[in-house]
Amino acid sequence: MDSSEFLEFLVSRCSVREYDGREIPGADLTFILDCASTAPSAGNLEAWDVVVVDGEEEQERMAEAAYGQEHVAKASLLLVVCANYVRSMSRYGDRGVLFAIEDATIACTYMMLAAHARRLHTCWVGSFQDEEVRQLLDLPSHARPVAILCIGVGASPGSYTERMPVVEHVHYQSW
Numbered sequence: 001m002d003s004s005e006f007l008e009f010l011v012s013r014c015s016v017r018e019y020d021g022r023e024i025p026g027a028d029l030t031f032i033l034d035c036a037s038t039a040p041s042a043g044n045l046e047a048w049d050v051v052v053v054d055g056e057e058e059q060e061r062m063a064e065a066a067y068g069q070e071h072v073a074k075a076s077l078l079l080v081v082c083a084n085y086v087r088s089m090s091r092y093g094d095r096g097v098l099f100a101i102e103d104a105t106i107a108c109t110y111m112m113l114a115a116h117a118r119r120l121h122t123c124w125v126g127s128f129q130d131e132e133v134r135q136l137l138d139l140p141s142h143a144r145p146v147a148i149l150c151i152g153v154g155a156s157p158g159s160y161t162e163r164m165p166v167v168e169h170v171h172y173q174s175w
């Protein structure tokens with residue numbers, strides 16, 4: 001893949017919130033998880049974990065925890081990506097909290113792009129009640145849910161959302 005193909009790959013991804021209900025083949029899930037495991041992480045500690053959630057009732061409950069977001073209930077499956085504080089804090093102390101959140105965020109980004117590479121559609125959901133999710137998934141206290149990645153086959157193609165000009169993000173030498 002050359003650099004223009006890489007940019008086209010990135011630009012052609014967009015959040016999709018309506019799915020056709022098709023099941024995700026096991027090979028696609030394996031691919032997505034294998035890709036996530038290549039993500040960089042602080043000290044290579046891979047301070048992230050993921051809970052795979054599917055099933056009508058399970059997803060309905062997750063959707064309630066996500067303030068009623070319908071696409072959480074309707075996705076073919078959910079990947080709930082968690083920061084694993086213990087894994088990172090055992091080496092980095094307090095800084096490990098930030099590192100674990102970063103590790104989980106990068107892993108989730110890889111999952112999202114891996115799904116895109118398999119022509120699946122995703123929506124990253126970050127608005128949810130931590131405690132509800134924690135209870136529903138029986139998360140240990142050292143795991144913090146960072147993102148719910150909805151995955152499915154889009155019922156209709158999404159569309160690109162405009163970005164602010166990149167120069168507005170960039171500062172040279174100092175802010």
Ligand SMILES: Cc1cc2nc3c(=O)[nH]c(=O)nc-3n(C[C@H](O)[C@H](O)[C@H](O)COP(=O)(O)O)c2cc1C
Pocket residue numbers: 013014015016017069123124125126127128158159160161
């Ligand atoms: C940290 C984070 C949290 C998000 N939370 C939600 C969410 O709770 N619900 C939702 O529908 N989309 C959510 N999104 C998706 C964004 O709305 C979306 O990525 C953004 O509008 C850009 O659109 P695009 O993904 O189509 O490029 C979230 C994305 C990120 C990165």
